[in-house]
Amino acid sequence: MMMVIRREDLKRIIKAAENSRIEICSMLFGRRNGERIEVEEVRFVPNRLNSATAFEMEPVEMVEAIDLAEERGLEVVGIFHSHLKCPPRPSGGDLKGMRLWPVVWLVVDEKGNYGAFVLEKDKIREVGVEVV
Numbered sequence: 001m002m003m004v005i006r007r008e009d010l011k012r013i014i015k016a017a018e019n020s021r022i023e024i025c026s027m028l029f030g031r032r033n034g035e036r037i038e039v040e041e042v043r044f045v046p047n048r049l050n051s052a053t054a055f056e057m058e059p060v061e062m063v064e065a066i067d068l069a070e071e072r073g074l075e076v077v078g079i080f081h082s083h084l085k086c087p088p089r090p091s092g093g094d095l096k097g098m099r100l101w102p103v104v105w106l107v108v109d110e111k112g113n114y115g116a117f118v119l120e121k122d123k124i125r126e127v128g129v130e131v132v
């Protein structure tokens with residue numbers, strides 16, 4: 001599986017992570033072509049936990065973001081969030097979220113490192129990221 005994301009979209013996410021004292025989060029919208037996930041749109045949703053170690057998307061904004069994307073024919077292809085002072089890999093808490101949202105999970109840190117992951121048979125597998 002491969003996730004394709006535009007450089008400016010990835011930069012926006014990393015910049016937001018660098019500038020935030022809490023975890024940033026939201027969804028990646030786009031299209032899925034077999035093993036290829038194409039991110040077309042990034043929208044930010046506030047982290048309602050206001051926490052540096054966990055996130056939960058504000059539900060009203062989350063539903064609005066999904067509606068807007070669906071109007072444009074896009075689906076939720078990924079979830080992204082940031083880690084502060086810990087590696088950009090899914091945590092134990094993220095694993096629970098990955099079971100609820102079986103899409104690609106993009107994790108970034110405040111230094112600009114990132115990784116993308118999916119859950120397969122309850123195992124975390126890294127996904128390649130192609131920046132275009």
Ligand SMILES: [Zn+2]
Nearest residue numbers: 083090091094
């Ligand atoms: Zn996390």
